[in-house]
Amino acid sequence: MTAEHRLSAFLEEARGPRQDLAFTAMVMRRVARRELLARLLAHGLIAAAAAVALWASAPALGAAIEPLARSLLPVAATLVLTATVALVSGGLLAGRGGNDGRYEDFI
Amino acid sequence: MDAPLVRAARAGSQAAFSRLVERHQQGLRGFLRRTVGSDADDVAQEAMTAAWTGLSRLRDDEGFRSWLYGVAWRKALSHIRSTTRATRRDQDWSETLSAGEGGLSTEDRLALRTAMAALPADQRAAVALCLGEGWSHAEAAEALGLPLGTIKSHVARGRDKLLQALGDKP
Numbered sequence: 222m223t224a225e226h227r228l229s230a231f232l233e234e235a236r237g238p239r240q241d242l243a244f245t246a247m248v249m250r251r252v253a254r255r256e257l258l259a260r261l262l263a264h265g266l267i268a269a270a271a272a273v274a275l276w277a278s279a280p281a282l283g284a285a286i287e288p289l290a291r292s293l294l295p296v297a298a299t300l301v302l303t304a305t306v307a308l309v310s311g312g313l314l315a316g317r318g319g320n321d322g323r324y325e326d327f328i
Numbered sequence: 329m330d331a332p333l334v335r336a337a338r339a340g341s342q343a344a345f346s347r348l349v350e351r352h353q354q355g356l357r358g359f360l361r362r363t364v365g366s367d368a369d370d371v372a373q374e375a376m377t378a379a380w381t382g383l384s385r386l387r388d389d390e391g392f393r394s395w396l397y398g399v400a401w402r403k404a405l406s407h408i409r410s411t412t413r414a415t416r417r418d419q420d421w422s423e424t425l426s427a428g429e430g431g432l433s434t435e436d437r438l439a440l441r442t443a444m445a446a447l448p449a450d451q452r453a454a455v456a457l458c459l460g461e462g463w464s465h466a467e468a469a470e471a472l473g474l475p476l477g478t479i480k481s482h483v484a485r486g487r488d489k490l491l492q493a494l495g496d497k498p
Contacts, residue, residue, distance in 0.1 A: 222431075224494040228487070230432050231440045232460035235361035237354055244357070244369065245349045251377040252342060 331389035338383045345383075349376055352393060355461050356400055362444065362456035364404045371407055375400035397471040401453055408449050436494060443493035447486050450474060454482035455490070 222230075275282075330351070336344035353372065360368035360375075379396050386395050432440075444452060450472065457468040458479070469479045 224491050227432060227436050227494055228440065228459070228490050231437065231444075231490075232362065232456070234432070235456075235460065236358040237361075239354050240350065241353055244353050244372075245346055248349045248353075248373050248376045249342060249346050251373055252345065252380045255377060255381060256342075 329390070330392040334383065334386065334389040334392050337380070338386075345380055348392065352396060355393075356397065359397065359453075359456050359461055360400060360404055362460050363401075363449070363453050364407055367407060371403050372400060375403045378403065391470070394467055394471040397457070398473060401472055404453075405449060439493040440490060443490050447489060450478075451482040451486045454479050455486035458483045459487060 330348060333344045333348050333351075337348060353376075356375070357368055357372050360371050364371050375396065379399050382399065386392060388395075444455075447455065453472055454468055454474070457463040457471065458465060463471075465476055465479045465483065468474075468483075469476045472479070474482075
């Protein structure tokens with residue numbers, strides 16, 4: 222075995238397996254973690270910016286929305302009343318039907 | 329060869345990047361084992377994660393391999409420069425090679441390990457790429473960010489030193 226061959230053998234020793242799924246999985250886990258952190262940071266920054274913008278414009282927004290809210294009050298009250306009546310009457314009708322909520326009753 | 333996968337990975341496909349990792353892990357880890365030692369896998373993982381983040385900076389998609397090795401080499405350099413880790417590296421390097429099955433005698437392995445560790449970092453990297461991985465001088469120059477002439481002399485001198493360690497006169 223010549224010195225050249227021994228040198229080649231030495232350098233060849235450092236080569237690992239051609240396929241190493243565990244290594245690839247470790248890298249991809251790091252990649253996924255980095256992506257998640259980047260996304261969380263981006264969303265956090267957006268949320269913080271939105272919060273600051275809302276806080277800064279709160280007085281102006283309040284002044285703009287208040288008259289609109291007053292004018293919509295009767296409509297909102299009517300909607301809430303209608304929804305409540307619908308829910309209550311729906312519940313009563315279901316109770317008369319004798320449905321005790323068992324799985325077989327829905328088949 | 330890598331270009332379609334690089335484009336897909338840049339568009340956000342982790343599956344495509346995973347294929348790139350599979351394709352290049354063997355060579356990259358081998359290169360880093362020869363230059364960094366047994367911390368090679370940590371450096372390789374860091375390099376590949378950095379490559380994912382920095383894919384948008386890669387201009388030539390077909391040059392992914394050289395670029396990846398360049399990223400890894402910069403990580404390896406900062407690792408090597410850490411003196412506390414350097415001591416550990418030499419010990420680990422020895423352990424890594426002892427576990428190998430290259431048909432080498434213990435004396436040869438020890439002599440080559442010592443000679444390899446004594447090479448300057450750039451020279452070691454040039455030897456690892458050109459003699460260990462079979463890269464051309466031009467490819468190694470691109471990956472390591474060194475002039476072509478420097479790579480040629482690094483490889484020649486490094487090879488001579490390693491052969492000398494085996495008792496062979498250049």
